[in-house]
Amino acid sequence: MQLLILGANSDAAGAVAAKFAATEKAGLYLASRDLDRLRNRAQDLAIRHQVNAEAIFFDATDYTSHQAFYQSLNPKPDGVVLAFGYLGDQELAQRDFAEAERIVAANFLGALSVLEVIAADFERRGHGFIVAFSSVAGERGRQSNYIYGAAKGALTVYLSGLRNRLHRRDVRVITVLPGFIRTKMTEQLNLPARLMAEPSEVAEDVYRAFRSGKDIVYTKWFWKWIMLVIKSIPEKVFKMLKL
Amino acid sequence: MKLSGWGRYPWIEAAGVSFETPEELAGYLKTSAAGIVHGLGRSYGDSALNEHVIFSRRFNKIIHFDDATGVVTAESGVTLAEIIATFLPRGWFLKVTPGTKFITLGGAIASDVHGKNHHQAGCFSECVLYFDLMLPGGNVVRCSRDQNRDLFLATCGGMGLTGVVLAAAFRLQPVKSAYIRETVIRCRNLHEVIDLFEENKSIDYSVAWIDCLARGDKMGRSVLMLGEHAKTGRKTPPPRPSLSIPMNLPGFCLNQYSVSWFNHFYYHRQPEFVSGRLVHLDPFFYPLDKINQWNRMYGRHGFTQYQFVLPKAAGRDGLRAILSRISAAGLGSFLAVLKLLGPKNENLLSFPLEGYTLALDFKIQPRLFPFLDKLDRIVLDHGGRLYLAKDVRMSEQTFKQGYPKWTELHRLRRSLNLITKFNSLQSKRLGV
Numbered sequence: 263m264q265l266l267i268l269g270a271n272s273d274a275a276g277a278v279a280a281k282f283a284a285t286e287k288a289g290l291y292l293a294s295r296d297l298d299r300l301r302n303r304a305q306d307l308a309i310r311h312q313v314n315a316e317a318i319f320f321d322a323t324d325y326t327s328h329q330a331f332y333q334s335l336n337p338k339p340d341g342v343v344l345a346f347g348y349l350g351d352q353e354l355a356q357r358d359f360a361e362a363e364r365i366v367a368a369n370f371l372g373a374l375s376v377l378e379v380i381a382a383d384f385e386r387r388g389h390g391f392i393v394a395f396s397s398v399a400g401e402r403g404r405q406s407n408y409i410y411g412a413a414k415g416a417l418t419v420y421l422s423g424l425r426n427r428l429h430r431r432d433v434r435v436i437t438v439l440p441g442f443i444r445t446k447m448t449e450q451l452n453l454p455a456r457l458m459a460e461p462s463e464v465a466e467d468v469y470r471a472f473r474s475g476k477d478i479v480y481t482k483w484f485w486k487w488i489m490l491v492i493k494s495i496p497e498k499v500f501k502m503l504k505l
Numbered sequence: 506m507k508l509s510g511w512g513r514y515p516w517i518e519a520a521g522v523s524f525e526t527p528e529e530l531a532g533y534l535k536t537s538a539a540g541i542v543h544g545l546g547r548s549y550g551d552s553a554l555n556e557h558v559i560f561s562r563r564f565n566k567i568i569h570f571d572d573a574t575g576v577v578t579a580e581s582g583v584t585l586a587e588i589i590a591t592f593l594p595r596g597w598f599l600k601v602t603p604g605t606k607f608i609t610l611g612g613a614i615a616s617d618v619h620g621k622n623h624h625q626a627g628c629f630s631e632c633v634l635y636f637d638l639m640l641p642g643g644n645v646v647r648c649s650r651d652q653n654r655d656l657f658l659a660t661c662g663g664m665g666l667t668g669v670v671l672a673a674a675f676r677l678q679p680v681k682s683a684y685i686r687e688t689v690i691r692c693r694n695l696h697e698v699i700d701l702f703e704e705n706k707s708i709d710y711s712v713a714w715i716d717c718l719a720r721g722d723k724m725g726r727s728v729l730m731l732g733e734h735a736k737t738g739r740k741t742p743p744p745r746p747s748l749s750i751p752m753n754l755p756g757f758c759l760n761q762y763s764v765s766w767f768n769h770f771y772y773h774r775q776p777e778f779v780s781g782r783l784v785h786l787d788p789f790f791y792p793l794d795k796i797n798q799w800n801r802m803y804g805r806h807g808f809t810q811y812q813f814v815l816p817k818a819a820g821r822d823g824l825r826a827i828l829s830r831i832s833a834a835g836l837g838s839f840l841a842v843l844k845l846l847g848p849k850n851e852n853l854l855s856f857p858l859e860g861y862t863l864a865l866d867f868k869i870q871p872r873l874f875p876f877l878d879k880l881d882r883i884v885l886d887h888g889g890r891l892y893l894a895k896d897v898r899m900s901e902q903t904f905k906q907g908y909p910k911w912t913e914l915h916r917l918r919r920s921l922n923l924i925t926k927f928n929s930l931q932s933k934r935l936g937v
């Protein structure tokens with residue numbers, strides 16, 4: 263198996279890459295912006311799992327480069343893990359459209375742009391799978407991060423449509439909906455320890471979903487129930503909550 | 506966030522950052538307050554604690570492996586468990602390993618850890634070829650026995666007080682299998698076990714479990730375990746942990762009666778003599794790793810491990826004196842481990858001295874610290890000292906008397922401005 267990881271400097275993505283390298287002996291394309299970091303990660307995965315791992319420059323928001331980027335991959339991947347994302351600063355984004363735009367670009371437009379290129383190839387070949395990291399933040403808008411949430415919500419809707427389209431061609435699309443993961447993204451936030459998942463736990467959940475044929479996976483599992491409750495609160499009440 | 510060492514005492518409110526590259530760390534050090542590196546927090550006491558901590562867990566890449574020489578180069582946040590999982594199936598194992606594999610490479614260097622083969626192989630630093638060390642200004646120096654030797658000797662065993670260990674190169678040993686040929690001998694008292702340690706010095710690994718509550722002519726009754734790498738057998742990866750202690754057990758679960766009962770049961774469960782049975786190296790080296798978070802067993806007040814070493818000449822008398830105090834006090838210790846140590850090395854603060862080391866776990870309770878102060882006196886009177894990786898309460902004076910080379914470390918820390926950037930609760934308590 264050959265796996266393409268987009269945003270491979272994400273800590274969650276690193277764990278997913280390790281899981282597939284260990285269990286599937288997957289060869290890895292690690293694609294992201296910070297190449298130095300990426301090379302260290304590639305070297306590490308290659309030594310630990312005795313697989314091929316290659317570091318490749320990729321910028322999700324440089325849309326026009328995506329075609330050429332995908333063209334350059336040889337062999338073409340059997341699966342894609344899309345993990346890049348940008349939490350951003352909600353308050354700044356309210357004042358400054360440039361920040362809002364960065365958030366939407368990194369979480370949604372970049373994904374849309376590169377996944378259309380990949381989907382076209384997978385659809386033609388009738389082969390491949392796509393795992394994409396969205397977020398529970400996209401399930402309902404909250405004042406503390408609704409711009410990020412809106413971008414992730416758009417991504418979740420997009421993935422559902424893509425799944426619907428590619429299903430006929432046997433191409434799977436798996437939507438990953440994490441709650442909180444202990445990564446550099448959340449390091450300086452004060453989040454409840456009980457709700458945090460380690461990247462390795464997320465990787466186990468993702469791999470299990472891949473094996474079992476699930477379309478949507480909450481990680482950790484209890485977020486499904488938390489979100490069920492959150493989504494069921496009437497808007498009349500919800501708008502008064504401080505969330 | 507709330508943070509503690511393995512003993513779950515004390516807890517401290519700490520602000521933590523992690524890093525993945527030396528550049529990130531250097532950027533942080535430019536503006537940061539004084540702090541200390543926190544690896545996997547397997548040191549029992551307060552050596553990895555401060556209001557500001559630097560987590561090494563994301564700085565954990567393996568950089569190189571030379572399969573001709575068995576030399577691994579890796580970042581300091583890599584764990585020994587990961588090293589074993591990666592290289593044991595290829596026929597390589599650690600040259601020196603402590604009693605848990607859930608520690609980082611940085612923690613192994615900073616505590617200069619020892620294992621059951623100390624009498625032959627020395628401390629972890631023996632297998633370290635070099636490491637890179639980041640100093641307060643963000644500059645990185647390579648340290649080895651030839652290069653920046655003073656910093657090498659100060660950092661191995663230096664408890665994070667000389668800077669941040671970045672990448673390190675260290676040697677593994679080739680093994681033919683993942684199994685150990687183990688011999689188990691029941692010993693009726695202290696003399697018997699010490700004689701057997703001496704008789705079996707040529708065996709690679711040796712350690713004894715000792716019943717601290719036995720008195721009179723049974724004092725020091727113990728079970729001695731000897732082991733050598735098996736010459737044949739599979740190189741299967743170690744099994745996964747299976748049990749876990751989900752919450753703090755109520756403190757009263759461990760008292761002198763339950764401990765004494767446990768010790769009695771454990772002692773008599775062992776056959777008197779087992780010769781050369783094959784056991785996987787995982788349960789042989791890491792029996793406690795089987796139970797996740799076993800440190801919760803001691804209840805919500807936490808526990809500490811008291812580990813001391815006595816020079817050989819004073820060993821038997823000193824051990825008798827201490828064991829009789831412990832059995833008389835009835836403070837109870839589940840695990841007491843006795844081990845023969847080989848000659849000391851040149852590092853400024855490495856713990857081992859040629860002699861005997863005993864490690865005992867105690868539940869934290871009001872009577873404990875005054876009692877341990879009394880034991881400190883006996884240890885010092887016999888020319889011994891306590892292990893910093895386990896310590897949470899020794900006095901400055903006890904430390905300075907046990908580790909006369911502390912003055913050299915202090916001089917180095919002053920001259921390199923380390924005092925302003927690297928401190929732990931322990932280093933402040935001990936005045937280094």
Ligand SMILES: Cc1cc2nc3c(=O)[nH]c(=O)nc-3n(C[C@H](O)[C@H](O)[C@H](O)COP(=O)(O)OP(=O)(O)OC[C@H]3O[C@@H](n4cnc5c(N)ncnc54)[C@H](O)[C@@H]3O)c2cc1C
Nearest residue numbers: 544545546547548603604609611612615618619664665670
């Ligand atoms: C069950 C158990 C059994 C044990 N058995 C043994 C044994 O047999 N022999 C033995 O010697 N020890 C033993 N220990 C102690 C353990 O090996 C040491 O405490 C070790 O240092 C823990 O490593 P850590 O990664 O958890 O480091 P931490 O506990 O997080 O830190 C320990 C010290 O290392 C420093 N440090 C960590 N990383 C770095 C770095 N990158 N740069 C600079 N300083 C750093 C910290 O600042 C701190 O002073 C045992 C511990 C347990 C829990």
Ligand SMILES: NC(=O)c1ccc[n+]([C@@H]2O[C@H](COP(=O)([O-])OP(=O)(O)OC[C@H]3O[C@@H](n4cnc5c(N)ncnc54)[C@H](OP(=O)(O)O)[C@@H]3O)[C@@H](O)[C@H]2O)c1
Nearest residue numbers: 271272273274294295296321322346347397442443445447
């Ligand atoms: N952590 C959480 O609690 C949490 C919760 C819910 C959802 N998620 C989602 O899960 C995914 C993984 O999260 P994580 O916490 O592992 O992330 P992370 O460690 O913060 O890493 C995110 C990575 O995304 C990459 N990236 C950002 N913008 C990019 C761009 N324009 N082009 C290419 N790469 C870009 C960055 O790569 P470079 O370093 O190369 O720039 C960065 O390393 C993200 O999509 C995140 O939104 C996370």
